[in-house]
Amino acid sequence: MNKYLILSALLFSSFVNASGGTGSGVITSMYVNNGWTMVHIPDLISTEMGSKNNPDNCASNYYFAIMPTDQNYSTIHATLMAAQMAGKKVKFWVSGCKGQNNSYPHIVSVWIIS
Template structure:
């Protein structure tokens, strides 16, 4: 009977862990947004962040996330503290030089005063 109690307690613990991890994955996915795409007009590189200006395409994101409150922001940001900063920065530069359309995955805010959607992923198309 003691073995059954241990088994039941272990099963309950595993169930809680699975539910908790599922909730974490769902909330992370809910806040991430993807732009529909556009061309990069400029990359403004500074000490603390890189600002990306996108022209064209449907760039609708949730306007309540960042300080500029725009539903269709044309500026996005990445920060050197991002673990994948060099890859993101290189991909943006290559897309700009190649005049490629990019789709951005954003999550949270970055840049000056946190006013711009934070880039966490990039799709380079056409």
């Protein structure tokens, strides 16, 4: 019984991120700061809150963000740069909101599409 109670509490907690996979598009610009890296993909911009490209209702999905404190930050950062320079489409798994003012979907993983 306790297992079901704990599971229910976790599922309905306001702290649980929705997370999800985005559509795909080409990175047109990259914004690098000492506190974050953000990429802009025009094909993924949506004004609809809770959309596929903004499942956690971040303030905006004009950018997608990673933070230097993220696991594999260097690898993800290098992957984003390589994809932008090669003009390859990418898609993300996002969870939560990060970047400037914690306003943008947080990139957890990256797929490069041929």
